[in-house]
Amino acid sequence: MQIIAIASGLAAGALWALAFIAPALVSPFDGTKLTLLRYAVFGISSGVVLALLPRERWWPLAKAYWPSLLVLALAGNTLYYLLLSEALQLAGTLLPTMIIGTLPVVIPAIAGVQTGLFSARRLFWPGLLILSGLGLHISPVGEVAAKDGTIPQTSVGTVLALAALVSWAVYGLKNAALLASFQRADLVTWTALIGVATLGTLPLVVVFVLLDGSLMLDAGQWQPWLALIFWGLVLGLLSSWVATWLWNLASCVLTGEVLGYLIVSETVFAILYNFLVERRFPNTFELPSLVLLVSGVAIGIHTAPRSKLSAS
Structure with a gap:
C-alpha cells in the first residue's frame, strides 16, 4: 500500500x-481568468459527482466539516492558484517554481x-541542498532582472510565490490531519466536497477578474x-x-514528513x-540547481524514520 501511496503522490505532483x-500558454488572458475557469470546472464536475452519489454518503461529512472544507478550498485551490498564477506572470516560470520547490523542506x-x-539534524542536509538549489537559480534570475529593469516585477512575483507557498502548506497539513482522523476515508466523496467548496470561493476570483478590467477580446480572436x-x-x-484524489x-x-518530500515531483x-x-x-545554472533539489529530497526521504513511512 505504501508503494501505491508514494506513486499516487508523485503522480499528483506531475499533474x-x-x-x-498554463498561465504562459493562455496569453493574453491573465491568471485570474484561468483560475476562474479551472475551479469552475472542478466545482461543477464535483457537484455532478455528489448528485450521483447517495445523499447519506456525503451529507454527514459536508455538515460536520464545511468550515474545514472552505479553508481547504481557499488554501489549496483558489487563493493558492491566484497567488501562484500572478507570480508566474510577473516573475516567469522557473523562479516561482523553485520557491514552491521548498515545500519539501x-x-x-x-x-x-x-x-x-x-x-534539525535529520532535516539539515536535505534543507541545505534544496535551499542551495533555489539560491543557485535565483542569482542569475536577479542579474537578468537588473539588466532588463524588471526587478520590481520580479520582487512582487517572488512575494506572491512565497505567499502561495504558505497557503499550500496550510492546505497540505490540514488535509492530511483530517484524512488521518477518519476511520475510513471516502476519497471520492471528500474530493468532490472540496471541489464544491472551491466553487463557493469563486466570488473571490470574480472580484479579481472585475478589477482587472479586460474581460473580452475582439470577436475575431478565437x-x-x-x-x-x-x-x-x-x-x-x-x-x-x-490530482486531488491521488493526493x-x-x-x-x-x-506529513514523507508527503512533504513527495511534493518535489x-x-x-x-x-x-x-x-x-x-x-x-x-x-549551467538550472541543471545543478535541479540536481541539488532532487538530491536534497532523496536524502530527506532516505533519512525519514521507518515509523513515519509505515503510518496509515
Whole structure:
C-alpha cells in the first residue's frame, strides 16, 4: 500500500505541475481568468459527482466539516492558484517554481514540530541542498532582472510565490490531519466536497477578474479563447480532480514528513515541462540547481524514520 501511496503522490505532483506552464500558454488572458475557469470546472464536475452519489454518503461529512472544507478550498485551490498564477506572470516560470520547490523542506519541518518528532539534524542536509538549489537559480534570475529593469516585477512575483507557498502548506497539513482522523476515508466523496467548496470561493476570483478590467477580446480572436478553455478543462479535471484524489490517497497512508518530500515531483515536472515549452535544455545554472533539489529530497526521504513511512 505504501508503494501505491508514494506513486499516487508523485503522480499528483506531475499533474499539478501543468498549472505552472498554463498561465504562459493562455496569453493574453491573465491568471485570474484561468483560475476562474479551472475551479469552475472542478466545482461543477464535483457537484455532478455528489448528485450521483447517495445523499447519506456525503451529507454527514459536508455538515460536520464545511468550515474545514472552505479553508481547504481557499488554501489549496483558489487563493493558492491566484497567488501562484500572478507570480508566474510577473516573475516567469522557473523562479516561482523553485520557491514552491521548498515545500519539501517547509512541510516536513512543520509536521515534525506538530508531532513532536522534529529533528534539525535529520532535516539539515536535505534543507541545505534544496535551499542551495533555489539560491543557485535565483542569482542569475536577479542579474537578468537588473539588466532588463524588471526587478520590481520580479520582487512582487517572488512575494506572491512565497505567499502561495504558505497557503499550500496550510492546505497540505490540514488535509492530511483530517484524512488521518477518519476511520475510513471516502476519497471520492471528500474530493468532490472540496471541489464544491472551491466553487463557493469563486466570488473571490470574480472580484479579481472585475478589477482587472479586460474581460473580452475582439470577436475575431478565437484562438486565445480556445487555449483558455482547453487549459481550463485540463487543469480543472486533471490538475484539480484527479490530482486531488491521488493526493488524498497518499495522505491517507503517508505522514506529513514523507508527503512533504513527495511534493518535489511537482517542482521537477514543472521545470521539465518548462524546458519542453521553451524547447531547450537546462543551462549551467538550472541543471545543478535541479540536481541539488532532487538530491536534497532523496536524502530527506532516505533519512525519514521507518515509523513515519509505515503510518496509515
